[in-house]
Amino acid sequence: MTITIPLQIIDLHEDGFHPLVEVVVYGKPFTLVLDTGASKTAFDQTILLQAGGNALIKSSDRLSTGLGTNEMASSTAVINDLYIGTLLIPEFEVPVLDLSNINIAYRQMNHPEVLGVLGGDILMKYKAVIDYGKKTISLNI
Numbered sequence: 001m002t003i004t005i006p007l008q009i010i011d012l013h014e015d016g017f018h019p020l021v022e023v024v025v026y027g028k029p030f031t032l033v034l035d036t037g038a039s040k041t042a043f044d045q046t047i048l049l050q051a052g053g054n055a056l057i058k059s060s061d062r063l064s065t066g067l068g069t070n071e072m073a074s075s076t077a078v079i080n081d082l083y084i085g086t087l088l089i090p091e092f093e094v095p096v097l098d099l100s101n102i103n104i105a106y107r108q109m110n111h112p113e114v115l116g117v118l119g120g121d122i123l124m125k126y127k128a129v130i131d132y133g134k135k136t137i138s139l140n141i
Helices: 045-050 100-108 120-125
Strands: 002-006 008-011 017-025 028-034 042-044 058-066 069-084 087-097 116-118 129-131 136-140
Touching (some): 042 069, 042 100, 045 087
Parallel strands (some): 028 116
Antiparallel strands (some): 002 136, 017 028
């Protein structure tokens, strides 16, 4: 079965484009950047804590790579009931990072804040097909 979800493509003002996808966490809608270059889906610590819910954020000994550094401390949280369109992921462990630099840049360009990035772990597992022309992502379950 294939689920097709709309994407919002935002213009980064001469710096390219980012596709955004809506998700639901803790019963509330959030936006993620669809990031094919990110190995894992990751959430911003500040926004996750503001979202409420009952996420227990645990420190991790691992340092995250990417996002312009090899030395970003990270934590993890188990998210119950992550919805991407109608796809329900009932329990998902996600790295929790300080992604405030992304949201600062987005605010400066009048774009919405994002909870984080949708990365290769979910894209690969659900055999994602991204269609920029139709502005959709299809996930296979």
